[in-house]
Amino acid sequence: MKKKNRKLKIIIFSIITIIIFIFSFYSPVVFQEGNPLSLFKAIIKLNTSPSDIIKLDQKGEVYLTKSRNSQDILENKLKNQGYYFVEQLGSGYLFKNNNSDALIITRKQYSRFYHIWTIFLK
Numbered sequence: 556m557k558k559k560n561r562k563l564k565i566i567i568f569s570i571i572t573i574i575i576f577i578f579s580f581y582s583p584v585v586f587q588e589g590n591p592l593s594l595f596k597a598i599i600k601l602n603t604s605p606s607d608i609i610k611l612d613q614k615g616e617v618y619l620t621k622s623r624n625s626q627d628i629l630e631n632k633l634k635n636q637g638y639y640f641v642e643q644l645g646s647g648y649l650f651k652n653n654n655s656d657a658l659i660i661t662r663k664q665y666s667r668f669y670h671i672w673t674i675f676l677k
Contacts, residue, residue: 594619598669608632608672616674625670629660 597609597619607628611617620628626648630640638650638658650658656676663671 594665601669611671618672618674619665620670620672622664622668622670625662625672629672633658 593611597611600606601609601619601621607620609619611619618629629648633640633650637652639652641649641651641657643649646662648660648662650660659675661673661675663673665671
């Protein structure tokens with residue numbers, strides 16, 4: 556009986572040590588956008604729903620897409636709202652509509668699998 560308890564304690568200690576190591580190694584990635592809860596909710600929603608773009612629970616117009624074809628996904632969303640792509644300036648994108656209203660959109664990489672898009676009205 557004592558042998559089983561000792562093995563169980565070793566296994567639990569090992570698991571806790573591994574979790575602490577992983578958390579300390581990846582914490583800069585996890586917390587790069589502040590509180591990661593809204594991002595984790597959006598990632599789960601993005602992977603379980605048919606939607607290709609998810610609005611984050613943050614101030615302003617902030618969206619999450621998967622990295623693959625993310626620019627096309629955003630362009631299609633904005634095309635439905637009457638905006639067309641004008642040009643790319645680094646990680647910034649300029650969109651306009653027929654009334655000459657402009658949107659400036661920035662893209663940030665969140666891990667290698669996701670992009671975070673922030674929309675600014677000009």
